[in-house]
Amino acid sequence: MTATVTGGTTATGSTAPAGRAAGPGGPSPGHARRRRVGLPRASTTPGKVRLVRAGLVILCLGWGALAALMVGQHASAAGDVVGTSEPLSLKAQQMYQSLADADVTVSTGYLYGATPPFKSRQHYLQDIAVATADLKAVTAASGSAGSAVVGSLSTLSADLPVYTGYVEDGQIYNSLGYPAGGSFIEVASEEMHLTLLPAARSVYAQENARLARASAQATGLPLAAITLAVALAAGFFLYRSQRWLARRTHRVLNVGLLLASVAGVVALAWLVVALTGGRADLLQATRHGSTPAETLAQAGIAALQARGDETLNLISRTGDSDFQQDFRVAQGEFSTMLTAANTQSTADAAGPTTAASRDASSWFAVNQRAQQFDHAFDYGAETQLEIGPAGTLFGRLESDLTAAIHADQAVFASSAAAGSGAFTGLEAGVVVLALAMAVGCAWGLSRRLAEYR
Numbered sequence: 001m002t003a004t005v006t007g008g009t010t011a012t013g014s015t016a017p018a019g020r021a022a023g024p025g026g027p028s029p030g031h032a033r034r035r036r037v038g039l040p041r042a043s044t045t046p047g048k049v050r051l052v053r054a055g056l057v058i059l060c061l062g063w064g065a066l067a068a069l070m071v072g073q074h075a076s077a078a079g080d081v082v083g084t085s086e087p088l089s090l091k092a093q094q095m096y097q098s099l100a101d102a103d104v105t106v107s108t109g110y111l112y113g114a115t116p117p118f119k120s121r122q123h124y125l126q127d128i129a130v131a132t133a134d135l136k137a138v139t140a141a142s143g144s145a146g147s148a149v150v151g152s153l154s155t156l157s158a159d160l161p162v163y164t165g166y167v168e169d170g171q172i173y174n175s176l177g178y179p180a181g182g183s184f185i186e187v188a189s190e191e192m193h194l195t196l197l198p199a200a201r202s203v204y205a206q207e208n209a210r211l212a213r214a215s216a217q218a219t220g221l222p223l224a225a226i227t228l229a230v231a232l233a234a235g236f237f238l239y240r241s242q243r244w245l246a247r248r249t250h251r252v253l254n255v256g257l258l259l260a261s262v263a264g265v266v267a268l269a270w271l272v273v274a275l276t277g278g279r280a281d282l283l284q285a286t287r288h289g290s291t292p293a294e295t296l297a298q299a300g301i302a303a304l305q306a307r308g309d310e311t312l313n314l315i316s317r318t319g320d321s322d323f324q325q326d327f328r329v330a331q332g333e334f335s336t337m338l339t340a341a342n343t344q345s346t347a348d349a350a351g352p353t354t355a356a357s358r359d360a361s362s363w364f365a366v367n368q369r370a371q372q373f374d375h376a377f378d379y380g381a382e383t384q385l386e387i388g389p390a391g392t393l394f395g396r397l398e399s400d401l402t403a404a405i406h407a408d409q410a411v412f413a414s415s416a417a418a419g420s421g422a423f424t425g426l427e428a429g430v431v432v433l434a435l436a437m438a439v440g441c442a443w444g445l446s447r448r449l450a451e452y453r
Contacts (some may be wrong), residue, residue, distance in 0.1 A: 001411075010280075011343050015324075018318060018419050021385055027062050046449055046452045047246050047375075049245070049445055049448055049449055050243050050449075052244070052245075052445060053449075055439075055448070056241060056260070056442075056445070057438045057441055057442050060260070060419060060434055060435075060438040060441060061265075061434060063230050064430060064431055064434020065435060066226070067267070067271065067430040067431075067434065068434075069223075070224055070226075070227045071274075071426045071430060072427050073217065073223065073391060074218055074275070074278070075412040075423035075426070077215075077217035077218035078209050078218040078282060078423060081215055081218055081282065081285075081416055081419075082151070082416045082420045083212045083215075084141070084215040085211040085215075086211055088138055088141055088210070089210070089294075090409070091134040091137050091138050091207075091209040092138055092203045092204040092207040093136050093204055094131075094155075095130075095131050095138065095204070096201060096301060097196070097198040097304070098130040098131035099131050099197060099200055100197060100305065100399075102128055102131065102192075103189055103193070103197075103304075104304050104308045105124045105169050106124055106171075106189075106313065107185060107189060107311035107312055107315060108120065108311050109121065110182065110311075111311060111315070113231065114175050114177055115175065115278040123165075124223055126277070135157065137156065138153065138203060138207070139153045144236050150201055151197040152200070152202040153199075155195065156199050159191065159195050159196055160196060163188055163191045163192055163196055166188035166191060167188045167396075170182070170184030170187075174309070175301070181278045183425045185315060186315060189308065189312055200337040213291065213349075213452045215285075215286050215290075218279075218282050218419070219279045219282050219283055226273055228272070231267070234437075235264055235265075236314070236438075238257065238260060238261055241257065242258075242261075245448065249446070251448075254444045255444060255447075256440045256441060257440060258435070258448075260439075260442075261438045262440045264433070264437050265435040266433060267430050274423055275422075277419075278418075278421075278423055279419070280419075281413055281415045281416070281419030282415070282416060282420075283414035285411070285413075286412075287418070288344060288346050288408070288411050289408050289410075289411040289413075289415055290346055290408070290412045292341045292345040292408045293405050293409050295341040295347075295403045296341045296404050297405060299333075299401065300398065302319060302330045302331075302333040302337065303330070304358070304392070305327075305330040306327045306330035306334065306367075307394050309326045309330065310370070310386065310390070311325055313327075314370075321441040322438070335360070338353065340407075341353060341404070342354070342357070344384070345371060345404065345407070348407040348411070348413075349407035349408050352401070352407065353400070354405045355396075356400035356401050356404060359393050359396045359397040359400060360397055363390060363397060366385060370385045370390060390409060441449065
């Protein structure tokens with residue numbers, strides 16, 4: 001039996017559907033095309049290029065934001081070190097020293113009798129004026145500070161007039177020849193040592209702590225290390241992306257990705273140079289500027305304490321062993337701090353520090369002679385020794401310490417300014433360069449995508 005085919009119809013009368021391939025269940029060409037069009041885009045080269053483009057743009061912008069945050073924090077902290085923390089720390093230090101010096105000046109002036117030298121009176125008034133001005137400056141800048149420093153500043157503001165009132169009363173009674181003058185001077189000194197100086201020391205310590213925090217933030221490494229690590233990761237991803245794109249598209253060079261790479265290298269190099277140089281300058285400012293200056297200031301305060309004990313012992317005329325013991329304690333503190341400052345300071349401060357050490361040794365030797373007179377109740381000879389050689393040597397010691405402190409502060413000022421200047425323009429620069437990287441990646445990969453259309 002034969003089958004006849006007419007117009008695509010078999011003898012059985014069945015007609016094959018148009019567009020269907022021979023064989024039962026075979027897919028149509030249109031169905032195959034629909035499946036190819038519906039393939040996941042990520043599995044094609046254009047889809048992968050789109051993913052790489054999005055990843056690079058996000059990574060570049062994210063790194064730019066992180067770098068700007070890190071630079072902003074370092075620059076702000078460095079600016080705070082130069083413009084706020086160090087000046088306030090210096091004012092707090094000057095306030096403490098001025099108060100201690102005023103007390104010593106008043107006590108020494110009393111030893112001259114009813115009429116102290118005019119220079120001594122002017123020195124005392126100058127100390128009080130400096131302390132008052134520094135107190136006002138620190139108070140004005142400490143509105144948002146902690147309660148401890150505010151309390152100490154309030155104590156100073158309230159009790160400084162009390163101290164000066166005792167001094168004025170003592171000087172009036174002394175000028176009239178009344179013995180009560182010495183009692184008022186002693187009460188004033190107690191007010192200074194029990195109330196004013198502890199409060200001033202608290203303010204000074206907290207302002208120094210603020211300076212230390214700002215310096216630590218300006219030179220900190222954790223966030224900087226994270227930023228550099230992300231930059232290296234972005235650079236590696238950018239390099240691998242260019243290698244992959246070259247293999248897929250058989251194009252050796254992509255201008256957009258190349259420009260992004262150049263911008264990334266410039267940003268990374270700028271960051272490394274600024275961070276390294278700025279950190280080195282700020283560490284120099286701290287280690288060889290503010291730290292030895294603070295140590296010298298503490299040495300000067302210890303010397304003032306010793307000088308005050310020396311004169312008060314003579315004013316009281318009791319031979320009190322507490323004064324002599326306090327003098328020896330202050331002498332030991334002074335020697336220790338002066339040695340430490342000498343190892344921390346630069347060569348410019350070494351000369352004055354060495355001279356201060358010589359003057360201190362001579363002054364301590366004179367004090368031993370004064371104590372011998374004190375034990376023998378020869379107050380006249382002791383007084384002449386205190387207002388003569390001891391006073392002269394102590395004056396030289398103060399001048400040498402002041403010169404050394406100024407030398408260290410000059411080191412701080414120059415190094416801190418250089419460290420702060422290293423971040424100038426860096427925040428805006430990394431933002432612009434990060435945007436350039438993102439634009440370069442988007443443009444370069446968009447050009448490759450256009451070739452598939």
